[in-house]
Amino acid sequence: MTDGRVVDDDRAVVVSARVAARRLDVSITAPSGSVLALLGPNGAGKSTVLAVVAGLVRPDDGTVRVGSRTLTDTGARVHVPPHRRGVAVLAQDPLLFPHLTVRENVAFAPRVRHDRRRARDIADDWLDRVDARDLAGRLPRHLSGGQAQRVALARALAADPDVLLLDEPFAAMDADATPTLRRVLREVLRASRCTTLMVTHDRVDALSLADDVVVLGDGRVVEDGPAASVLATPRSPFAAALAGTTLIHGVFGDGDHLVTDDGGEVHGVAVDHPGAGRPGLASIAPATVAVFAVRPVGSPRNVIAARIDHVDAAGSGVRVTARTPLGALAADITSAAATDLDLRPGTEVFLAVKATEVRLYPARR
Template sequence: MTLHADLHIARDTGFRLDVELTVEPGEVVALLGPNGAGKTTALRTLAGLLPLTAGLVRLDDSVWDEPPRVFVPAEERFAGVVFQDYLLFNHMSALENVAFGLRAQGAPRAFARTRARDWLSKVGLSAFERTRPRSLSGGQAQRVALARALATEPGLLLLDEPLAALDASNRLHIRSELGRHLGEYSGHTLLVTHDPLDAMVLADRIVIIESGRVVQEGPPAEVARQPRTDYVANLVGLNLYRGTASGTTVDVAGGGRLTVAEPADGAVYVAFPPTAVSLHPTQPEGSPRNCWPVTIADIEQHAHTVRVRLDGTPPVLADITPAVVAELELAPGTRLWATVKATETTTYPA
């Protein structure tokens, strides 16, 4: 069974969603993108909460949406959904919440409660059967919502920002728990998120969408290593440039020239981490192959390092220590020289 979705949505606002997705059995696909990219719209079409303007949603031989002839409503789709705010029923206990989907499918009360009890045990919440959602922590509520979605044994599991409501102290543990449950799930999983770490840790494959279109997809390591848009480069913390290569020289689109380690020809991307950038008060002499004048546009603290945004040809991000900031007396407007060794760059076809 393969999920195939060719999603086309046209809104009166002018926004268009044109995304094609496939999800194999047992595979977790993360749909990643900035706010307004169309991630939640895509999830809602798969869930049956929003009809397509054109296209197709098919799980194996079952067609769920194919305008204008076919539209299967949400309650008749073989899908489970975990929403960002979990949408648990506050007047029901955790047990009753998990049993709800089974009861909605017509399962006898005793059977639904037994299955719900089993699922609460699987997610480590047997002691909270009688607890109502308002008395649960964020992590506990997330696990109840996941148990409710999986108890119906859906063919498709849709997760809409499932960790967004958690605080940092719980997020690491719950992400690990969620990953374990997804690893045991044999159906198709689509995870919608704006958090690159959630996508990198939980997904087998990442699909990046911007402005309603797919701009990159692949295994997490490949996406992190070879970003293809500025948005993706910012997510994974790399400087990214598109240009035209001739041997080890790349003329950067928008101005500037970089020397790279491996010869190439034609349209390429050049990427390197901000940690590869060194800053100097005067033009240095010696081994660095790339050296150009820059001006500090912005300085901000990033964990134990300082991220410096530099205007130049090309512009560049540099990560330096607070000691370097103090030593060079850096401030917005300061003029410097940036250097990057050719061996620190990665080049790949555009």
């Protein structure tokens, strides 16, 4: 067991698949008992990966293995049907059987392997784990969206799958119900033996649920690694947007700075300095960017002339997006500051960022 998670060497998921019609060509590995988040823009291939693992899409070339079991091997003409794969799917729609009670829904899969009493006990155990035991006698039409998703999660895991596939399970839920289900899901997955692949567009999901993330773009893996690491030092535009940071490309100078394409410099703290002349990225969080009507004097190492493109509400404040010689930069400021500066599209300003607030690291090779 690692960090409270049961590790079973026979449940690692290894996928290598090419689906020409969907422009997918990936190789992905999820260690046994882990949670792997698949991130990327719409159309990047995330749901196709889940469909290949579930056996709903046959790749043109490739393999799917779970531990020592081969589920798909195009070269050997192996394709295990979906119902024999040991793979459970939880999507946005819970898809509960409408004519069965909650307990009967959860007991449905265990009834295949056990007698009625044992299946009922298994169902009640999983309903306890997802905090839904009091719903056991209800029909699905009497459940809220959050309750139905908890029951669907219990039903999926009561089948004792080797692999659980989550396709944006919170997308159709009320915002108030999401934190509770996320907590329940985190606790249940940590105690489960299954390996989980999860499609999400939510940074909180990735950080709170996933051990590792894979970022897809145009059907290819563009970035992967531990969730916290990828979102702390993003190397793809999507991961940067998810992390809420702006990426600036350049090459490393001799010190802690990048030289940009236009000859400008971005000063920061090098997370890993690969040597002068090597490609690098600067990551700047909008909350660290200050906006001035005139060029500031004093401590900021990075002062950049800019022209405002957009001024939008963001939480209790304002997000300003500006065009600079380095590319687009965002700044989060208070509504009062935006009013005092009279910010509007076309306004010329100066953006300032302290070097200590900028992360510098190598670009993906």
